[in-house]
Structures are given as structure tokens and as C-alpha cells.
Amino acid sequence: MKKIIIACLFFVLPVSVMAAGGSANLMHANNDLHDKASLQNGAKLFVNYCLSCHSAKYMRFNRMGRDLGMTDEQVKDNLMFTTDKVVNTMDIAMKPEDAARWFGTLPPDLSVIARSRGTNWLYTYFMSFYEDKSRPFGVNNALFKDVGMPHVFMGLQGKQVLVEAKEGELPTFKLIEAGTMGEEEFANAMRDLVNFLEYLGEPIKTTRQAMGYKVILFLLILFVFAYMLKKEYWKDVH
Numbered sequence: 649m650k651k652i653i654i655a656c657l658f659f660v661l662p663v664s665v666m667a668a669g670g671s672a673n674l675m676h677a678n679n680d681l682h683d684k685a686s687l688q689n690g691a692k693l694f695v696n697y698c699l700s701c702h703s704a705k706y707m708r709f710n711r712m713g714r715d716l717g718m719t720d721e722q723v724k725d726n727l728m729f730t731t732d733k734v735v736n737t738m739d740i741a742m743k744p745e746d747a748a749r750w751f752g753t754l755p756p757d758l759s760v761i762a763r764s765r766g767t768n769w770l771y772t773y774f775m776s777f778y779e780d781k782s783r784p785f786g787v788n789n790a791l792f793k794d795v796g797m798p799h800v801f802m803g804l805q806g807k808q809v810l811v812e813a814k815e816g817e818l819p820t821f822k823l824i825e826a827g828t829m830g831e832e833e834f835a836n837a838m839r840d841l842v843n844f845l846e847y848l849g850e851p852i853k854t855t856r857q858a859m860g861y862k863v864i865l866f867l868l869i870l871f872v873f874a875y876m877l878k879k880e881y882w883k884d885v886h
């Protein structure tokens with residue numbers, strides 16, 4: 649019996665370990681995929697600030713609207729600037745050769761970026777742009793050194809300078825010019841954006857997880873019956 653319990657734990661443990669995973673020099677996104685308001689705000693930030701350079705070509709506007717609790721009309725009025733058909737995918741008009749000329753590199757498609765980089769990485773990335781006059785756009789990033797992307801949120805966050813960046817520790821920044829958002833407000837906006845990017849990476853994640861719990865519950869109940877049946881079968885042998 650003991651062995652069986654240990655075996656069961658092996659199934660459950662990786663989930664909690666993965667959820668807590670992360671490294672010492674990343675901030676915590678603490679986003680919540682069940683928070684629809686946060687996802688909607690993230691979507692708004694995404695289409696306003698990112699979709700000009702980055703595509704999300706595996707997502708259609710109407711699918712996103714449905715998942716986020718919006719009607720097609722609401723999606724059209726609030727989230728669509730690059731196209732007028734809700735069945736379209738989230739593409740961009742920019743040509744690859746222009747992108748290469750302007751930024752020296754291609755802005756990658758962001759459909760699954762949350763899966764390759766992780767939410768904490770993304771959150772830290774958006775929080776880590778700082779003023780660096782030696783760079784083409786006047787900014788650098790403490791997490792992604794010499795990044796080819798401008799600080800699209802400078803108007804909201806303001807300007808910050810890097811105070812200290814030690815190996816294996818979180819870098820510290822100092823705000824030298826206020827933006828239109830306060831510090832906490834900006835952090836929350838970035839959390840919403842990361843939340844949306846996580847949704848984008850796996851739109852059915854919440855469904856999958858809910859289903860997973862049900863399946864495990866089913867297996868546990870099945871286990872009780874299977875165990876009773878086994879006892880019944882073997883009782884004359886022992």
C-alpha cells in the first residue's frame with residue numbers, strides 16, 4: 649500500500665514543482681489565467697503596443713474574443729486595427745526585409761513566446777528596460793542585453809536607469825522621469841500583458857487543467873474499486 653501511495657505522489661508532485669520553478673534573477677509574474685478582466689486588459693495592451701511589430705499568427709480574433717468573454721462586436725471595436733475580419737489571424741503588415749533593416753533582426757511571432765520563455769522571464773523583461781544612450785533606441789534591457797526592441801512602454805512607465813546588476817540577483821532600477829502610470833499601476837499592466845501572452849501560448853490551458861483534476865479524481869475513485877476487486881479475487885488464495 650505504501651508503495652502505491654508513493655507512486656501516486658510521483659504523478660502529482662511534478663505539477664507543484666513546475667509551478668514553483670524559476671530562477672533567482674527573475675521577478676514573479678503572479679498572473680492569473682482565470683482573471684478575465686486582466687486578460688482583456690492584456691489583450692488591449694498587446695494589440696495597441698505589440699501587434700505593429702510582432703504577429704501572433706496562430707490566434708484568430710474571434711477565438712480570442714470568445715475565450716476572453718467578449719462579443720465579435722466588442723473585439724472589432726476595441727481590439728482590431730490591423731484587419732476588419734474577426735476570423736483573421738493576428739498578423740502584421742510589416743515586411744520582413746523592412747524589419748531587418750529597421751531593427752537589425754526580426755521581431756519574432758509571439759504566439760508561443762510564453763511557453764519558450766516562461767511568464768516570469770517575460771514579466772522581468774518588460775520591467776527591465778532602462779536608459780542607455782549608447783544604444784540605437786536609447787534603451788537597453790537588463791535581462792536581454794543589447795536588445796533590438798525599443799521600450800514601447802516608456803510613456804507609461806517613464807524612464808528608469810540601472811542602479812546595480814549583480815550576477816544571480818535581481819537588478820535594481822531608479823525612476824528618473826515619471827510616466828503616465830504609477831509604479832504599481834505599471835507593474836499590474838505588465839502582469840496583465842504577461843497573463844495574455846500565457847493565454848496566447850496555450851488557449852485551452854485552464855480547460856486542460858480543470859480536466860486534469862477530474863481525470864485524477866476519476867482514477868483515484870477507480871483505484872478504490874480496483875483495489876477492492878483485487879482483494880476479493882485473491883482472498884481465497886492467501
Ligand code: HEC
Pocket residue numbers: 693694697698699700701702751753754755756758761765770773794795796797798800841
Ligand atoms: C517597434 C517594433 C516592436 C514593438 C512595437 C515591440 N517589439 Fe518586441 N521585439 C522587437 C524586436 C526587433 C525584437 C528582437 C530583439 C532582438 O532579438 O534583439 C523584439 C523582441 C521581443 C521579445 C524577445 C523575444 C525573444 O527573443 O525571446 C519579446 C518577448 C517581445 N519582443 C515582446 C514584445 C511585446 C509583448 C510587445 C508589446 C508590448 C513588443 N514586443 C513590442 C520589436 C518590437
